[in-house]
Amino acid sequence: MSKNFFDKCYNLISKIPKGKVTTYKEVATALNSKGYRAVGNAMNKNPNAPIVPCHRVVASTGKIGGYAFGTKKKIELLRKEGIKIEEGRIQDLKKYLVSSKELKRR
DNA sequence: TATTTGACCAAGA
């Protein structure tokens, strides 16, 4: 069960389907919080590497954000899932975005 | 207990 902030983040992120993404902000919002940065911290500190698809969490500006194993690797993974990225930026973020509402339900 | 540190975000002197 998830009781702390970090675990809640991991739970939500696990729901993101392949080929879609969400943002640090949406995750925070889904937790009724404004702790966007704290979400990033959760990813960085305890990536739960292969278990949680933390590469599907990007910045709300469309930029990729960081990744424990390197941003380049993150981009590759996203591309592999069919997401278009150019100049380190997601082309049509809206199209792939999973909203906080969608994260909340279930 | 207080301060520092981020895989952030929105607005714009």
Place this chain on the structure above:
DNA sequence: ATCTTGGCCAAAT
């Protein structure tokens, strides 16, 4: 279209 700035929150120091 970029860069800077001030504000956000939870964990770690």
